Amino acid sequence: xxxxxxxxxxxxxxxxxxxxxxxxxxxxxxxxxxxxxxxxxxxxxxxxxxxxxxxxxxxxxxxxxxxxxxxxxxxxxxxxxxxxxxxxxxxxxxxxxxxxxxxxxxxxxxxxxxxxxxxxxxxxxxxxxxxxxxxxxxxxxxxxxxxxxxxxxxxxxxxxxxxxxxxxxxxxxxxxxxxxxxxxxxxxxxxxxxxxxxxxxxxxxxxxxx
Numbered sequence: 001x002x003x004x005x006x007x008x009x010x011x012x013x014x015x016x017x018x019x020x021x022x023x024x025x026x027x028x029x030x031x032x033x034x035x036x037x038x039x040x041x042x043x044x045x046x047x048x049x050x051x052x053x054x055x056x057x058x059x060x061x062x063x064x065x066x067x068x069x070x071x072x073x074x075x076x077x078x079x080x081x082x083x084x085x086x087x088x089x090x091x092x093x094x095x096x097x098x099x100x101x102x103x104x105x106x107x108x109x110x111x112x113x114x115x116x117x118x119x120x121x122x123x124x125x126x127x128x129x130x131x132x133x134x135x136x137x138x139x140x141x142x143x144x145x146x147x148x149x150x151x152x153x154x155x156x157x158x159x160x161x162x163x164x165x166x167x168x169x170x171x172x173x174x175x176x177x178x179x180x181x182x183x184x185x186x187x188x189x190x191x192x193x194x195x196x197x198x199x200x201x202x203x204x205x206x207x208x209x210x
Contacts, residue, residue, distance in 0.1 A: 001047045006030070007040070011049055011069050016113045017097075018080040018090045019062035027098050055087040062087065077119060092199070093131045093145050096172050099202045100134060100143065100210050110135045128158050130169070139167035145199075146173045146180050155183055163191040170210065174199040 006029050013028045014020045020028070026037040041063060044050045049069040052061040064080050082090065097111060112133040121129075130142035142162050146155075162169040171184055173196060181196065188194040197210065 001043055003049075007044060007049075008073060010040075010044070011065055011073055012075065013108065014050065014063055015065045015069070015073075015075045015077045015080075016108075016116060017094050018086075018115060019064045019082055020094055021060050021062060021091055023060070024091075024094050024098060025063060053082075055082050055084055059087060059091065062091065077115065080115065089145060089147050092147060092172075093143075096143060096145055096202055097132055099205065103210050104134075104136055106134060106136065128161060130162060130166075133166070140165075141168040141170060142166040143170045143172065146171055146177060147199075149177060149179050152183055155180065156187060159184075159187050159191050159194065163193055166193070168193050168195055170195045170197055172197045172199050172202060 010025055010029045014025065022034065022037055022041060025031075025041060026034055029037065029040070031037040031040070041050065041052070045052050045063075048066055049072070050063050051066055052063050054061045062082055064082070065075065065077075067079065069075065070077065070079065093114075097113075100106070101108070101111070114129050114131050117129045117133070131145050133140055133142050135141075142165070144158070144162070159169065169191075171194060173181055173184065175181070175198060184194060184196050188196070
């Protein structure tokens with residue numbers, strides 16, 4: 001197999017996240033269609049550069065990089081792990097990343113993923129970090145994807161931490177997570193750098209604002 005520049009782009013991008021779906025890799029690699037994407041991904045899996053595994057019913061197989069890919073491309077990363085209870089969240093985070101990247105016309109270098117933040121910290125602490133950061137107009141913004149309810153105290157602790165560190169904190173929440181939406185609205189009066197974004201807006205790709 002002759003590896004292409006696009007193959008390297010795909011592998012390096014997948015390595016930054018806990019994993020990616022085929023439809024996300026289609027966008028990352030700039031493929032014209034999902035069939036062409038699947039054919040190329042099959043070759044990368046067959047050659048041992050990627051794995052594909054189904055974790056949750058209703059969610060497509062998740063692609064992850066392998067030790068072979070890490071060695072071949074000199075990836076400064078650890079191999080991602082997918083927790084069953086986090087699989088949907090982790091894939092939604094990649095969707096949000098791709099949305100922000102496209103809407104703001106940013107390069108991949110403008111972003112830092114949670115995986116990269118923890119790697120840079122050396123895992124010395126297990127403190128909370130956002131799902132990803134991005135730099136825009138000289139400011140560092142953080143993004144949090146909140147699909148499920150957490151305790152109000154824990155939510156405020158995370159918000160307070162983000163308030164000190166980042167210019168803006170963007171919380172992407174589905175309408176079904178009503179209690180968290182109420183709390184975020186309440187906390188926004190105390191921490192005015194909060195921006196709440198409806199997950200459906202991102203899924204439908206209808207908004208030009210983030």
